[in-house]
Amino acid sequence: MKSIKIKIPATIANLVCGFDILGMAINEPYDEMELRITQIPDIIIRHTDHFGLPEEASKNVAGVVLKKILEHLNLKNGFEVIIHKNIKPGSGLGSSAASAAGAAFAANVLLGNILSRDEVIHFAMFGEELASGVRHADNIAPCIYGGIALVKSSNPIDIIPLNTPDLFVAAVHPQVEVKTSDARQILKKNIMMKDAVTQWGNIAGLIAGIEKNDLSLIGRSLNDVIVEPVRSILIPEFDTIKRKSLELGALGGGISGSGPSIFMITEKKETADEIVRMMKSVYDKIEVESFGYVSDINPTGITIIEHNH
Amino acid sequence: MKSIKIKIPATIANLVCGFDILGMAINEPYDEMELRITQIPDIIIRHTDHFGLPEEASKNVAGVVLKKILEHLNLKNGFEVIIHKNIKPGSGLGSSAASAAGAAFAANVLLGNILSRDEVIHFAMFGEELASGVRHADNIAPCIYGGIALVKSSNPIDIIPLNTPDLFVAAVHPQVEVKTSDARQILKKNIMMKDAVTQWGNIAGLIAGIEKNDLSLIGRSLNDVIVEPVRSILIPEFDTIKRKSLELGALGGGISGSGPSIFMITEKKETADEIVRMMKSVYDKIEVESFGYVSDINPTGITIIEHNH
Numbered sequence: 129m130k131s132i133k134i135k136i137p138a139t140i141a142n143l144v145c146g147f148d149i150l151g152m153a154i155n156e157p158y159d160e161m162e163l164r165i166t167q168i169p170d171i172i173i174r175h176t177d178h179f180g181l182p183e184e185a186s187k188n189v190a191g192v193v194l195k196k197i198l199e200h201l202n203l204k205n206g207f208e209v210i211i212h213k214n215i216k217p218g219s220g221l222g223s224s225a226a227s228a229a230g231a232a233f234a235a236n237v238l239l240g241n242i243l244s245r246d247e248v249i250h251f252a253m254f255g256e257e258l259a260s261g262v263r264h265a266d267n268i269a270p271c272i273y274g275g276i277a278l279v280k281s282s283n284p285i286d287i288i289p290l291n292t293p294d295l296f297v298a299a300v301h302p303q304v305e306v307k308t309s310d311a312r313q314i315l316k317k318n319i320m321m322k323d324a325v326t327q328w329g330n331i332a333g334l335i336a337g338i339e340k341n342d343l344s345l346i347g348r349s350l351n352d353v354i355v356e357p358v359r360s361i362l363i364p365e366f367d368t369i370k371r372k373s374l375e376l377g378a379l380g381g382g383i384s385g386s387g388p389s390i391f392m393i394t395e396k397k398e399t400a401d402e403i404v405r406m407m408k409s410v411y412d413k414i415e416v417e418s419f420g421y422v423s424d425i426n427p428t429g430i431t432i433i434e435h436n437h
Numbered sequence: 438m439k440s441i442k443i444k445i446p447a448t449i450a451n452l453v454c455g456f457d458i459l460g461m462a463i464n465e466p467y468d469e470m471e472l473r474i475t476q477i478p479d480i481i482i483r484h485t486d487h488f489g490l491p492e493e494a495s496k497n498v499a500g501v502v503l504k505k506i507l508e509h510l511n512l513k514n515g516f517e518v519i520i521h522k523n524i525k526p527g528s529g530l531g532s533s534a535a536s537a538a539g540a541a542f543a544a545n546v547l548l549g550n551i552l553s554r555d556e557v558i559h560f561a562m563f564g565e566e567l568a569s570g571v572r573h574a575d576n577i578a579p580c581i582y583g584g585i586a587l588v589k590s591s592n593p594i595d596i597i598p599l600n601t602p603d604l605f606v607a608a609v610h611p612q613v614e615v616k617t618s619d620a621r622q623i624l625k626k627n628i629m630m631k632d633a634v635t636q637w638g639n640i641a642g643l644i645a646g647i648e649k650n651d652l653s654l655i656g657r658s659l660n661d662v663i664v665e666p667v668r669s670i671l672i673p674e675f676d677t678i679k680r681k682s683l684e685l686g687a688l689g690g691g692i693s694g695s696g697p698s699i700f701m702i703t704e705k706k707e708t709a710d711e712i713v714r715m716m717k718s719v720y721d722k723i724e725v726e727s728f729g730y731v732s733d734i735n736p737t738g739i740t741i742i743e744h745n746h
Binding site: 331 | 454455456457458459587588589590595597599624625626627628629630633634636637638639640641642643644645648649654657658663
């Protein structure tokens with residue numbers, strides 16, 4: 129029977145000043161997913177973890193993506209999915225995007241690559257819609273393309289893969305709940321023109337820094353005068369962690385996606401190690417459980433581990 | 438006696454979606470300026486053109502820049518300046534920036550290059566302040582650095598020179614008056630968040646396109662949902678010229694600086710030639726005099742024609 133096993137990277141959306149348009153794939157943490165084509169027209173989903181995610185296809189991120197693909201191609205068969213989730217749901221590290229992008233990617237390979245990469249992204253976005261109410265691509269695009277991806281537009285889909293700079297990422301996931309929908313709700317509908325100009329100066333600097341592999345420019349462009357000041361209130365100890373990270377030599381960083389994870393970029397792995405230790409100790413002190421990750425950029429996106437034709 | 442003669446390029450600020458942060462130097466039109474150090478502490482300015490610009494130092498863009506430099510360095514000598522202006526004042530093609538940047542650049546060379554490039558920009562900005570009321574660097578930076586320059590910040594000065602893509606520019610200057618201060622006044626103080634996100638997707642695409650020399654990406658990023666819809670109202674036939682330019686094969690374009698000049702970028706020189714002919718014929722039809730320019734990007738910025746030590 130046709131089956132495939134894939135490895136799916138975590139992703140950091142927004143990259144501070146690139147709200148809704150930028151995302152980056154990282155090597156740690158990652159999910160694995162197994163997908164099998166079946167003859168019965170059902171979508172069966174199983175999780176090997178204990179996160180308690182729904183397994184009913186219409187309520188599951190991977191499930192709705194697979195349903196949409198079957199409908200679109202007018203196919204009468206079904207899928208069996210086993211998800212080994214390591215990217216914690218609600219972490220802000222692209223957990224729902226991993227399930228959505230993984231399902232679309234794996235199904236497409238099993239069906240003989242009949243969809244283009246942009247169509248894979250199109251179908252994966254239905255999973256994001258289920259998870260957060262918004263059909264966004266800033267986690268899905270880097271998850272599929274790897275590296276850093278610019279979502280110039282999500283309708284029509286216009287993804288620009290950027291250069292992969294030589295940097296490391298320190299990330300911490302404190303065990304507090306920040307719902308993506310809440311994090312979106314608290315944003316202002318109107319912003320000041322002068323703040324917007326500051327923001328697009330930073331975005332322009334960030335893209336130039338990424339393309340030129342200029343880590344100092346990347347660092348001094350990672351400033352967000354619009355979203356971070358509002359959303360960081362939802363994350364305990366955000367300001368302390370950011371300040372201490374910069375003191376320890378981080379080039380810059382901020383909220384991963386809509387939080388609560390915080391990420392920092394560094395030039396050296398040792399700096400990232402040290403920052404993660406500091407991050408965890410800050411949360412230990414206030415008795416908030418946390419998980420830390422040190423990673424480099426994942427340049428390839430989703431990869432195939434096993435494929436039975 | 439120490440003297441210098443320089444050639445100063447015109448510049449296109451904003452580059453559509455990069456309001457207040459981007460500028461590009463072009464080879465046509467350009468100014469020439471002669472500067473001579475004198476022993477008397479006066480600044481004497483002469484124009485060889487008929488634009489009627491003020492020649493009193495404190496009211497002249499080059500004059501205020503030279504005064505600031507003399508004061509800063511605590512020098513007791515003076516300058517004699519002859520300006521051959523071809524970049525029409527009020528055209529939106531960086532006429533005041535050319536005088537300001539030219540004066541600062543030339544004085545610095547005559548004084549033995551004691552100022553850094555960022556200090557030259559710092560002093561030149563006083564000229565922009567006199568001309569428009571705002572100490573901005575988005576014309577001055579490309580005028581001095583050449584090519585396309587990103588003004589990531591003007592206080593402190595943080596200029597990022599970008600790649601120089603292989604493209605041509607068609608520009609038209611209709612003889613209507615748009616004051617920079619008026620063009621600034623009509624802008625909204627607050628904008629919608631969703632428009633800002635669209636805008637920074639376009640800016641990010643534009644920077645990526647410039648760095649990758651991807652002309653198609655540059656073209657489809659040259660969209661401005663914030664400034665152009667407001668300012669283009671001040672420019673007769675703007676929509677017609679933009680539509681016809683795209684029909685003739687322009688990759689994109691918009692208002693140069695705060696107008697009234699309109700610029701379009703093209704892959705081939707012949708396309709730019711054809712677009713300029715069309716632009717002029719549109720203005721001929723409504724009996725507005727206009728000047729047309731076809732140029733490539735000026736990669737070097739201000740250059741020295743003659744230097745007597």
